[in-house]
Amino acid sequence: MIATTPQPPYYAVIFTSTKTTTDEGYNEMADKMIALAAKQEGFLGVEAARNEIGITVSYWKDVASIKKWKEVSEHKIAQEKGKTTWYKSFKTRIAKVERDYEFHKTN
Amino acid sequence: MIATTPQPPYYAVIFTSTKTTTDEGYNEMADKMIALAAKQEGFLGVEAARNEIGITVSYWKDVASIKKWKEVSEHKIAQEKGKTTWYKSFKTRIAKVERDYEFHKTN
Numbered sequence: 001m002i003a004t005t006p007q008p009p010y011y012a013v014i015f016t017s018t019k020t021t022t023d024e025g026y027n028e029m030a031d032k033m034i035a036l037a038a039k040q041e042g043f044l045g046v047e048a049a050r051n052e053i054g055i056t057v058s059y060w061k062d063v064a065s066i067k068k069w070k071e072v073s074e075h076k077i078a079q080e081k082g083k084t085t086w087y088k089s090f091k092t093r094i095a096k097v098e099r100d101y102e103f104h105k106t107n
Numbered sequence: 108m109i110a111t112t113p114q115p116p117y118y119a120v121i122f123t124s125t126k127t128t129t130d131e132g133y134n135e136m137a138d139k140m141i142a143l144a145a146k147q148e149g150f151l152g153v154e155a156a157r158n159e160i161g162i163t164v165s166y167w168k169d170v171a172s173i174k175k176w177k178e179v180s181e182h183k184i185a186q187e188k189g190k191t192t193w194y195k196s197f198k199t200r201i202a203k204v205e206r207d208y209e210f211h212k213t214n
Contacts, residue, residue, distance in 0.1 A: 001159075001160065002123045002124070002125065002160060002196060002197070002198050003123070003198075005200075008200075012119070012121060012200065012202050014119060014121065014164055014204075016109045016110070016154050016164070017109070018109065020212070047123050047160060047162055048158075048160075048162075049156035049157050049158045049159075049160055049161060049162045050156050050158060051155075051156045051157060051158075052108075052156075053108065053109060053154060053155075053156055054156060055154055055155075055156045055162045055164060057121055057123070057162060057164075083210055083212075087210065087212065088211075088212050089109060089209065089210060089211045089212065090109070090209065090210050091109050091110075091207060091208075091209040091210075092207060092208055092209070093112075093115075093119065093204045093206070093207040094204070094205055094206040094207070095119050095202035095203055095204040095205065096202055096203045096205060097121075097200045097201070097202040098201055098202060098203060099200070099201040100198060100199060100200040100201070101198070101199055102196065102197060102198040102199070103190060103194065103196060103197050103198075104195075104196045105127070105190075105194065105195050105196060
């Protein structure tokens, strides 16, 4: 689903990754982290897709809520497991959404 | 591939979409537009993945280069075809990347 977000400005965390061949427990953890993120203060929405690379974009009210989410203990455990087991490489980009527009087919 | 981008600040265009059932010509056009974008001034890189939704993130030097790319005539034709044929809905977000960090497995 395309995330429903408020009027800009708000923040996006663009998390791009490539995985190792070890999938064990990954999908469960990914689902769990999305559910947990959704409970955090300042969370606005999330979008994810994966082929050769995975892209997860989560949307947040401000930088403070992103920093707090990064430090949530269950999330820290998941981050560590990501590095040791699931991810071959990743890049995280913190970006301020300045403008957005959308299209919905009506016919 | 995870895009190799310079030190922030730079810009990201987060394009999230859902498709109609009409795939005709879509992949060819998507490849063509990525190749054309890569030739534009200010283009820094692109990442894409699609499952239920598609996420394409392109990276740019500044807002001016994003605006110029939006007006490139072949790109405008593709945008129009996207609305009439391929996309059920989409959302485009223009965001300023303020900070990034990355991880590469070494063992």
